[in-house]
Amino acid sequence: MTATGSNPPLWADRPYHRRWLLAQAEGLMDFFQYRAINPKGGFFELDPKGEPLDRNNAPRGIHASARMVHCFAIADLLGRAGAADVVDHGMRYLWNQHRDTRHGGYFWQANDEGAADASKQGYGHAFVLLAASSAKVVGHPLADAMLADITEVLDRHFWEEQHGAIAEEFSQDWQAVPGYRGQNSNMHLTESLMAAFEVTGDRHYLSRAESIADLLINRRAREEGFRVAEHFDENWGVDRNYYHPNEMFRPAGTTPGHWLEWARLLLQLFALGGKQHSWMPQAATALFERSMTLGWDTEKGGFFYTLDWQDRPDKRFKLWWPMCEAAGAAHFLNAHVPGDFHEKSYRQIWSTIAAHFIDRENGGWFEETTEDLQPSNTLFPGKGDIYHAMQACLIPLFPATGSLTKVISENGATL
Secondary structure, eight states: OOSOSOOOOOGGGSHHHHHHHHHHHHHHHHHHTTTTBOTTSSBOOBOTTSOBSOOSSOOEEHHHHHHHHHHHHHHHHHTOTTHHHHHHHHHHHIIIIIBOTTTOSBOSEEETTEEEEOOEEHHHHHHHHHHHHHHHHTTOTTHHHHHHHHHHHIIIIIEETTTTEEOOEEOTTOOBOOSOEEHHHHHHHHHHHHHHHHHHOOHHHHHHHHHHHIIIIIIIIHHTTSOOBOEEOTTOOBOTTOOOSOTTTSOSSBOHHHHHHHHHHHHHHHHHTTSOOTHHHHHHHHHHHHIIIIIBOTTTOSBBSOBOTTSOBSSOOEEHHHHHHHHHHHHHHHHHSOOHHHHHHHHHHHHHHHHHTBOTTTSSBOSEEOTTSOBOOSSSOSOOOOHHHHHHHHGGGSOTTSOHHHHHHHHTTOO
């Protein structure tokens, strides 16, 4: 499969498809905006019907609060009533409950008493940077302080200049957890660094995003035939035998959904950097092609969650977020490397989402399905996240030149 051909008319240019995407985004915002609000602070995780999974002081993960801030900052830019209140609710919880006022940094989990899990994890800190950047776009009063704080924490504790990427995890008092480096936290930091660059103009953020991309994709993924390794040792050597029981964040083997996510991020980085790095479109094209040829279930549809190192499906169930990332990647490829394969894939991806991932009975999307695309809840307990799906719906409605906060601001929320 290649990205060449007759370049059929794009769905993303068609008014009906654009109205359909906007309706899906509105449905997600309707589902999450009020029912996810925990009146004690932070946000509830929701069960399949949209009820809180636990009302009794359940730990609130930092990434969930930060993602809600980011998504409802986008909603606020679009002009959605009440979205600014969600941003404020999340920002205050991040600042007052997740922030460690003694040692610095942000707790992985918080509850009504304070830290529920006081570890300092790169993945969580990446999303704090995203939340602060998005909140700054909409003028939240805590945004500047949080952006300065999280930048200082990342620079002081996480960034490893000798590798050009961040370390993974520390204890509350910044004792390093040895022996592991991860691509997932660095991938999401790349997204956040771009958002911080967009809102500040400080190329410090952009250069670090480019450094991470060079390490993980231009070097390591290229060495693996554009398969993105997930797990590494402290010197960024690939660890093919890594296993962690929490396969939500650290799945064994390789994860085609992350190849797709990187395809979009590389093209965004290419655009933001003035199109200086010619390897980025080529790598994005290869990552997308690998994902569709190795990760897509040609019999039943959808992406297998993980592959082993022989490219065989390992975790065969299907999750919503690789579908979302595939839709965003195909849109960016249509803009930067147009070709019939990318548009045909875009249509196939959205048709599969429409048929199998949108919950028309209860609202929201199914976050997990079985191999044969039936709703399931083994890895994900319910509908705990708006981030991937909302972005997938909105990204094709705007130019493929930056993050949603940037392109909505520049285009006046014109849909």
